[in-house]
Amino acid sequence: MATPLSASRMVSALRAEGLRPVEYRSWRTHNRNHKGAWGPVNGIVVHHTAGRNSLNLCYNGTSSLPGPLCHAHLAKDGTLSLISNGRANHAGSFAANAFNAMLNESDNHPRPDSAEPIDANARTYGIEIENLGNGRDPYPAVQYDAAVRWAAAICRAHGWSADSVIGHKEGTRRKIDPTFSMDKFRANVAARLSGQGGAAPDVSAPAPDSKPNPPKVSGHPARYQVTINGQRYGYGAYGPHVTAVGRALVSAGFGRHYKSGPGPKWTDADTKNYADYQRSLGYSGSDADGVPGATSLGKLLKRSGVRTVSVAKLVSAAKSNPPMSGTPVTYSGVRTVEAALSAAGFLASGRVDGHFGSDTVRAYAKWQRKLGYRGRDADGIPGHSSLSVLAARYGFKVSA
Numbered sequence: 194m195a196t197p198l199s200a201s202r203m204v205s206a207l208r209a210e211g212l213r214p215v216e217y218r219s220w221r222t223h224n225r226n227h228k229g230a231w232g233p234v235n236g237i238v239v240h241h242t243a244g245r246n247s248l249n250l251c252y253n254g255t256s257s258l259p260g261p262l263c264h265a266h267l268a269k270d271g272t273l274s275l276i277s278n279g280r281a282n283h284a285g286s287f288a289a290n291a292f293n294a295m296l297n298e299s300d301n302h303p304r305p306d307s308a309e310p311i312d313a314n315a316r317t318y319g320i321e322i323e324n325l326g327n328g329r330d331p332y333p334a335v336q337y338d339a340a341v342r343w344a345a346a347i348c349r350a351h352g353w354s355a356d357s358v359i360g361h362k363e364g365t366r367r368k369i370d371p372t373f374s375m376d377k378f379r380a381n382v383a384a385r386l387s388g389q390g391g392a393a394p395d396v397s398a399p400a401p402d403s404k405p406n407p408p409k410v411s412g413h414p415a416r417y418q419v420t421i422n423g424q425r426y427g428y429g430a431y432g433p434h435v436t437a438v439g440r441a442l443v444s445a446g447f448g449r450h451y452k453s454g455p456g457p458k459w460t461d462a463d464t465k466n467y468a469d470y471q472r473s474l475g476y477s478g479s480d481a482d483g484v485p486g487a488t489s490l491g492k493l494l495k496r497s498g499v500r501t502v503s504v505a506k507l508v509s510a511a512k513s514n515p516p517m518s519g520t521p522v523t524y525s526g527v528r529t530v531e532a533a534l535s536a537a538g539f540l541a542s543g544r545v546d547g548h549f550g551s552d553t554v555r556a557y558a559k560w561q562r563k564l565g566y567r568g569r570d571a572d573g574i575p576g577h578s579s580l581s582v583l584a585a586r587y588g589f590k591v592s593a
């Protein structure tokens with residue numbers, strides 16, 4: 194979902210994450226959209242202000258760098274002020290390798306190249322965290338926690354993972370902000386996204402400093418995630434690949450803990466069933482804690498068969514289906530792709546019908562644009578590369 198959030202959606206997403214955003218001055222119409230593009234958005238950039246009393250400066254900017262200078266300003270006491278809704282002068286240009294790592298939600302955020310062809314002000318949200326940036330000025334817990342919540346709120350609203358969040362210093366060699374570890378910050382955002390915090394809108398959530406971490410509850414199955422082949426597994430992980438694991442467990446005979454059928458969200462029932470399966474392979478201890486390892490997962494999916502989608506058959510369906518009346522299913526792989534587009538936020542779940550109609554063409558075009566394709570390369574007819582990225586993220590394979 195690469196369309197920027199509206200001002201109202203931004204406010205409700207932040208409130209759902211337990212924040213109390215201050216709507217500063219005319220932030221809803223304050224932007225630099227007259228100077229360049231705003232959207233599609235692909236990520237989130239974290240900054241420090243390198244100064245004090247920076248709220249007004251962030252709104253107005255300077256004669257050489259006109260405001261707004263960010264989307265949100267975060268004071269030392271955790272007060273989050275909304276500064277802009279639209280293009281803002283916060284990120285400047287980014288290196289393509291750094292930008293693509295963020296766009297593709299790679300676990301690895303490489304050192305940015307020196308060439309910077311990307312207009313990051315068009316493609317990212319930015320927060321300015323008030324801090325002197327000298328490495329000695331602390332980030333109070335209440336401030337840091339609010340920054341994590343701000344980033345998690347936007348990730349959640351767009352269906353992004355924490356790897357859509359980078360520091361300014363990770364997008365360009367010109368900058369050093371923020372002074373804290375971005376790997377740790379992303380881990381904190383991921384914990385919020387997978388934990389209890391903010392999963393559902395909760396306008397009566399406690400103040401930001403009262404619940405810095407999900408409470409530790411003893412007696413439940415393992416609740417951590419692993420990344421295997423670029424996909425997350427374990428408690429809180431989400432996507433069609435999670436459903437695929439659940440279905441494979443059931444078909445292998447390890448489904449006794451499900452109260453309802455396996456679904457796209459990894460729950461304790463998935464963990465318990467997976468642990469049963471690991472024990473059947475002879476694993477014990479932490480190797481049988483119900484969080485997948487690459488070996489057991491590979492065996493399970495091989496046993497059940499990961500779906501392979503043919504590009505040629507998909508293209509033929511995409512070209513022939515739209516004018517057809519009703520919802521004839523000409524190729525069963527269409528449903529797999531639709532489920533992935535739906536999970537990515539581009540297709541309403543009610544339109545996952547196996548028919549590659551005009552809704553699906555539009556949804557696929559959005560996916561292509563998210564990857565940076567333009568013009569005829571973003572016409573909604575699948576190609577091998579765009580489909581391969583989708584397949585890697587949502588757990589299917591691609592053949593010619």
Ligand SMILES: [Zn+2]
Pocket residue numbers: 239240241283361368370
């Ligand atoms: Zn910065």
